Amino acid sequence: MTQYKSKHGYEGLLIVIEGTDGSGKSTQIERLKRWIEDQSYGVMVSEWKTSKFIADAINDAKDRNLLNATTFSLLYAADFADRLEQVIIPALKAGFVVILDRYIYTAYVRDVVRGHNIEWLKNLYDYAPEPDMVFYLDVPVEILLKRIIGTTGLDYWESGRDIGLSSDFYKSFQIYQGKCLEEYKKMIKEYGFISIDGTLNEKEIHKKIISEVKKILEV
């Protein structure tokens, strides 16, 4: 599809958009998808946690607040393995541009904040193909809070209520997301994330993303 040699060895490209809830990922993914389609490439979007048979188990357990940190972590890993095999790798083999809404870095962040050892996690996901490009939408906690309260409302898990940071939902969200942002920041350099200021307006962010994607996609 391009002169660019993919990092994972498959014919397609793997582009990841990372960021916490409320960072504007969905909007940017939708715009990027349309833009790539306009360049006449096949595009596929896949979200973290969507494969049918495991999603039910996760949601069921979440509803009952049953999951301990390790089970939670392993269920997500199983879900990812399933989706990788059934959806992502076939699409990459077929030469698609695969846009992933969150990737293993999301698992690293969530699990490290819940007390897991990062080396344990890296081993757990060591079979995951290396993305060709990772964008990180950087948004400070206070702005995330406003965006989320104004839309979906505070979620039990996204507020880290399961790890008992505070009985106050608002405060728990603040502390939990703050910890997550710290972990994301640590990974920027290690994994070569392209960090983008998520407080810019939609169009500007889209432009920045496109200018990077052009480096690996022949248009």
Add this chain to the structure above:
Amino acid sequence: MTQYKSKHGYEGLLIVIEGTDGSGKSTQIERLKRWIEDQSYGVMVSEWKTSKFIADAINDAKDRNLLNATTFSLLYAADFADRLEQVIIPALKAGFVVILDRYIYTAYVRDVVRGHNIEWLKNLYDYAPEPDMVFYLDVPVEILLKRIIGTTGLDYWESGRDIGLSSDFYKSFQIYQGKCLEEYKKMIKEYGFISIDGTLNEKEIHKKIISEVKKILEV
């Protein structure tokens, strides 16, 4: 409960019975359980793969033969983590003798035969408490075959049909279980399994097990 210092640091004892399907584990576990009860100890039996919410996902996926090796492996791991946290550790803390019908060694065997790296697996289960005693019921493939055909019949997964060893069910079982037995044998020394000839009669096996258990249980 005893002068014996447990290997995992909890007050109770963790006794594992390992062996393939048809090796006579259930019978021996039932006998051992009754014997320990007769010594006035609290006993609990827990099987590999039984926690409610994940078992459904596993069975559902098995029915549709959907699982790739990594997903399979991670689902079992998630199930184990759940059961460990909810059932096994609370029982050990309460001073119970916990008899486990298969343990992490079963996962090692099944997953190594399916191509996983043993180091990856050891990392995956590195939080599992070390058992105080592991019995391995050793039965040759030909005898297993006769026992299983005479009772439950050949199962898709226990015959390793998912990894395409042979289109002939009987032959597939033979090859698959043969590979499993090889892996078990490698572990006997590494993990200090007490290997017992599973072709002996029930009573004799029971006697051997009891004589070992007496070493760690004050009776």
